[in-house]
Amino acid sequence: MIKYCIKRVLSIIPVLFVISVLLFGISKAMPGDPVVHMIQGVKAEQYDQQYAYWEERLGLDKSLPEQYVAWISNLAQGELGFSTSYNKQVVSVIKDPLVNTIALNVFVLFFSLSISIYAGIQCAVKKGTFVDRFWQVFSLTGRSVPAFFVSMCLIYLFAIKLGWFPIGGMPMQLDGFNLLEWLRYLVLPVTTLTLISLAGTIQYVRNSMLESINQDYIRTARSKGLTEKVVIYSHAFRNALIPVITIVISSIGTLFTGSMITESVFGWEGLGTVLIKALNSRDAMLIIVMNFFYAFIYILTNFIADLLYAVVDPRIKLD
Amino acid sequence: MKKLFKFTLCSLMGLSLVACGSGDTEARDTLIVGTPEISGDFMEGFGNSSYDLYVKNLLTGYETYNFDQKEEDFLLDETAMAGVETLTNEDGSKTYTFTVNEDLTWSDGETIDANDYAFSMLWQAGKAWVTAGAASEEGDGLIGYDAYHEGTANAFAAVQLIDDYNFSLTIDAAELPYFYEMNYVSVKPLPQHIFSPESKVLSTPEGAYIDAADLAGDMAVVADGEGAFRFAPTVSCGPYEFVSFKNQIVTLEINEEYAGDPDGDLPTIPTVIVKYIDQSTDVDQLIAGDVDIINGVVEGDKIEKAKKEIEAGNLAESNYARSGYGYVAMANEHGATAIKEVRHAIAYILDNDEIINSVLGGYGTSVAADYGVSQWMYQENADAIEELNYYSYSIANANASLDKTDYLYEADGVTLWDAEKATADNEYYRYNSAKEVLEIKHFGTDDNTVTDTVENQFNANSGLVGIDFSITRGDFDALLSAYYYRYDDAVEDRYHTFNLAVGFTPVYDPYYSYHSDYFGTWQNSTQTSDPTLDALIMDLRSTSSTDRDAYAAKWLTFQQAWNDYLPMIPIYSNSYFDFYNSSLEGVDTSPLFDWSKMICKIKWAE
Numbered sequence: 001m002i003k004y005c006i007k008r009v010l011s012i013i014p015v016l017f018v019i020s021v022l023l024f025g026i027s028k029a030m031p032g033d034p035v036v037h038m039i040q041g042v043k044a045e046q047y048d049q050q051y052a053y054w055e056e057r058l059g060l061d062k063s064l065p066e067q068y069v070a071w072i073s074n075l076a077q078g079e080l081g082f083s084t085s086y087n088k089q090v091v092s093v094i095k096d097p098l099v100n101t102i103a104l105n106v107f108v109l110f111f112s113l114s115i116s117i118y119a120g121i122q123c124a125v126k127k128g129t130f131v132d133r134f135w136q137v138f139s140l141t142g143r144s145v146p147a148f149f150v151s152m153c154l155i156y157l158f159a160i161k162l163g164w165f166p167i168g169g170m171p172m173q174l175d176g177f178n179l180l181e182w183l184r185y186l187v188l189p190v191t192t193l194t195l196i197s198l199a200g201t202i203q204y205v206r207n208s209m210l211e212s213i214n215q216d217y218i219r220t221a222r223s224k225g226l227t228e229k230v231v232i233y234s235h236a237f238r239n240a241l242i243p244v245i246t247i248v249i250s251s252i253g254t255l256f257t258g259s260m261i262t263e264s265v266f267g268w269e270g271l272g273t274v275l276i277k278a279l280n281s282r283d284a285m286l287i288i289v290m291n292f293f294y295a296f297i298y299i300l301t302n303f304i305a306d307l308l309y310a311v312v313d314p315r316i317k318l319d
Numbered sequence: 320m321k322k323l324f325k326f327t328l329c330s331l332m333g334l335s336l337v338a339c340g341s342g343d344t345e346a347r348d349t350l351i352v353g354t355p356e357i358s359g360d361f362m363e364g365f366g367n368s369s370y371d372l373y374v375k376n377l378l379t380g381y382e383t384y385n386f387d388q389k390e391e392d393f394l395l396d397e398t399a400m401a402g403v404e405t406l407t408n409e410d411g412s413k414t415y416t417f418t419v420n421e422d423l424t425w426s427d428g429e430t431i432d433a434n435d436y437a438f439s440m441l442w443q444a445g446k447a448w449v450t451a452g453a454a455s456e457e458g459d460g461l462i463g464y465d466a467y468h469e470g471t472a473n474a475f476a477a478v479q480l481i482d483d484y485n486f487s488l489t490i491d492a493a494e495l496p497y498f499y500e501m502n503y504v505s506v507k508p509l510p511q512h513i514f515s516p517e518s519k520v521l522s523t524p525e526g527a528y529i530d531a532a533d534l535a536g537d538m539a540v541v542a543d544g545e546g547a548f549r550f551a552p553t554v555s556c557g558p559y560e561f562v563s564f565k566n567q568i569v570t571l572e573i574n575e576e577y578a579g580d581p582d583g584d585l586p587t588i589p590t591v592i593v594k595y596i597d598q599s600t601d602v603d604q605l606i607a608g609d610v611d612i613i614n615g616v617v618e619g620d621k622i623e624k625a626k627k628e629i630e631a632g633n634l635a636e637s638n639y640a641r642s643g644y645g646y647v648a649m650a651n652e653h654g655a656t657a658i659k660e661v662r663h664a665i666a667y668i669l670d671n672d673e674i675i676n677s678v679l680g681g682y683g684t685s686v687a688a689d690y691g692v693s694q695w696m697y698q699e700n701a702d703a704i705e706e707l708n709y710y711s712y713s714i715a716n717a718n719a720s721l722d723k724t725d726y727l728y729e730a731d732g733v734t735l736w737d738a739e740k741a742t743a744d745n746e747y748y749r750y751n752s753a754k755e756v757l758e759i760k761h762f763g764t765d766d767n768t769v770t771d772t773v774e775n776q777f778n779a780n781s782g783l784v785g786i787d788f789s790i791t792r793g794d795f796d797a798l799l800s801a802y803y804y805r806y807d808d809a810v811e812d813r814y815h816t817f818n819l820a821v822g823f824t825p826v827y828d829p830y831y832s833y834h835s836d837y838f839g840t841w842q843n844s845t846q847t848s849d850p851t852l853d854a855l856i857m858d859l860r861s862t863s864s865t866d867r868d869a870y871a872a873k874w875l876t877f878q879q880a881w882n883d884y885l886p887m888i889p890i891y892s893n894s895y896f897d898f899y900n901s902s903l904e905g906v907d908t909s910p911l912f913d914w915s916k917m918i919c920k921i922k923w924a925e
Contacts, residue, residue: 043456
């Protein structure tokens with residue numbers, strides 16, 4: 001196990017290196033000049049002076065390989081670089097939005113996993129009944145409808161027509177942290193993201209459970225006189241867990257990644273909104289760091305999923 | 320598992336119910352303003368967001384000269400200044416000696432005196448401030464500016480700190496006369512006790528300078544790093560103090576030490592919140608009561624929606640003509656658009672009225688030259704301006720203009736081009752005698768209804784006058800590079816036309832935009848170079864600051880010449896609508912006075 005972990009960790013390093021080179025190269029190949037964006041409006045007499053200052057400060061006057069080496073060295077020391085669109089250090093830019101994204105996604109993760117696992121099991125157990133058909137139609141609809149459409153429908157109904165929730169934005173904290181105020185602003189984006197993510201996961205759990213339910217050992221368990229509850233949750237579900245774990249672990253990864261469209265529609269100041277702004281303003285360092293972070297999270301969650309497979313299924317050996 | 324499911328559903332419902340019930344708790348001691356962007360740079364010299372400017376306006380004040388909304392002129396801020404004396408020196412330079420009122424204080428209770436004004440000028444005009452990453456024009460036009468700004472002189476010759484409450488600034492003779500000369504000596508104080516507490520402003524016969532152990536280090540602290548003053552100002556001399564900026568929400572509280580705006584008015588609303596809202600739903604958010612003010616609405620459908628609420632008594636509005644206009648800019652230095660008659664022809668094939676109707680829902684007016692219909696110069700010359708050529712849509716006039724150029728032939732460069740053969744899409748183009756096609760390459764931004772309409776009109780009409788039209792779309796950064804920096808050797812793809820918009824400040828000085836002195840810089844963005852315009856510009860700007868009639872007359876002459884030269888095609892001047900909660904009073908906004916500049920006049924109805 002330890003040997004396996006060491007091997008996996010070591011194998012992550014070249015993957016991250018390749019990703020870093022690709023991200024750096026792609027962001028540098030994007031058209032537009034971030035310094036031009038930063039200093040637009042500066043008087044012609046001061047323009048060259050300002051341009052030279054920022055070009056030197058951002059290290060853009062160096063060759064691309066030199067820029068890469070400088071960036072990766074700084075990154076290794078915990079310095080994420082300078083955001084040209086926010087005019088401040090990247091770490092300052094993403095600190096609060098990261099918290100906001102996590103706050104949003106914790107609710108989404110909780111609701112979507114709870115509902116989808118239960119509904120997926122029920123669909124499998126009651127295959128062909130109204131319950132199964134309802135969730136099948138729900139899944140199909142959920143996967144077909146884009147997130148922004150769901151968002152706009154919810155905004156129209158619950159914010160504009162009924163006025164129950166704010167249309168968008170972030171909660172104001174005039175007298176310190178106010179949980180209810182946060183919840184008011186969270187309900188609609190959480191509902192949107194939950195509905196969208198439910199669609200896929202229900203189907204996944206259902207299929208996995210169906211496969212498990214049709215196995216011989218389930219028939220044996222039933223013939224032994226075990227209750228249906230024990231058969232389903234202790235025998236069938238346990239064996240259906242491996243594919244489900246993949247979803248659960250990858251969902252944990254999404255805790256840290258923003259949903260660009262939903263966050264933008266609701267004006268939620270999360271990582272997705274920040275990434276859109278970074279892309280629109282050619283903020284290379286912010287784009288690289290955020291995507292590198294996402295890639296890292298993805299690799300890490302995959303690694304954790306592999307470890308958990310061995311925990312839930314003794315047949316899997318990690319060598 | 321069933322229990323977990325029930326718990327999940329119950330918590331979802333509970334969350335909704337609890338959240339539903341917690342709204343509408345804001346008391347009327349807060350003003351919430353919605354804005355489509357906040358980047359978080361709250362100090363002048365940093366950032367170029369016009370939305371951050373709202374917060375900057377709330378945090379600063381006591382400028383020596385202010386542009387007055389009613390008089391439409393630069394007037395001494397008598398709340399801040401006890402008086403000013405002017406003296407024309409033997410060398411033609413002009414010295415303004417200001418006396419600062421003795422009862423001014425920063426929000427932390429520290430006194431504001433002449434030292435803070437002199438310090439402000441020296442701090443912002445110096446080279447070290449640029450090195451700290453700031454862009455400032457403070458001091459430009461004063462004697463000795465170049466030497467001080469470049470760092471070749473230690474002292475700024477124009478600045479003298481006379482005593483605790485008197486300081487002087489001297490305008491360079493080379494800049495005089497200048498109609499907007501007061502703008503050269505308009506300066507706000509900066510908090511020396513915060514920025515560089517150990518420093519002193521010292522006056523010598525050669526000028527004044529900041530005597531500090533590590534001025535560059537002091538500036539770096541203000542300009543850079545987590546918690547720097549520019550991101551979180553700790554003191555204010557404006558009507559409000561900065562409290563926080565988090566999650567795109569700026570919270571400000573009233574500055575109890577504030578002595579008043581130039582009229583002596585004080586703010587009455589204890590807390591002002593400026594928060595980001597999505598522009599597509601701004602009117603809905605105002606109607607829902609999530610915000611109290613939104614400004615600069617131009618879309619016809621949103622205006623109509625808000626007007627219904629106004630009729631119901633829920634909202635109120637302030638509308639005004641934009642101080643600026645939307646235009647199709649042209650590259651005056653290369654390609655076919657370097658020829659005046661080609662520029663005229665392009666103007667003739669664009670139907671401004673159609674653009675105003677389809678894009679602005681009719682809430683706009685046509686413009687014929689480089690002005691906004693809200694400018695006082697326009698108001699004084701409105702009848703004469705109406706006589707200018709508006710280049711109303713006419714294929715015949717467009718062809719007549721092109722017939723005055725060398726683009727008279729078919730592809731062989733010999734056979735005369737025949738307007739009768741031309742259709743919108745038969746690719747029957749005009750060529751010149753060198754067999755060069757009459758080509759117009761347009762660049763417009765994505766997701767822009769003006770670009771859509773301009774493209775449609777070019778597509779429908781360019782073929783009828785023999786123009787080979789093509790369009791490229793990109794984001795705003797790509798437009799900046801393609802338009803402002805096309806003269807750069809590194810730029811490979813050169814376009815001829817672009818659609819953008821411009822807004823005027825109180826200082827209307829076409830010198831930077833159209834004079835050949837700025838040819839080859841981004842500021843003269845059309846790359847205009849015309850001796851007639853150059854002469855008229857210099858004549859206009861050298862009008863005495865007290866002679867408004869002469870300035871208005873020269874302005875008209877310049878507009879007439881501009882209208883003929885046509886460096887760009889003005890398309891529309893929008894009507895701007897500021898919508899606000901009907902319980903607010905005093906929201907008498909205008910193009911140069913948004914809500915933040917008149918915050919001391921705005922209050923909740925009792």
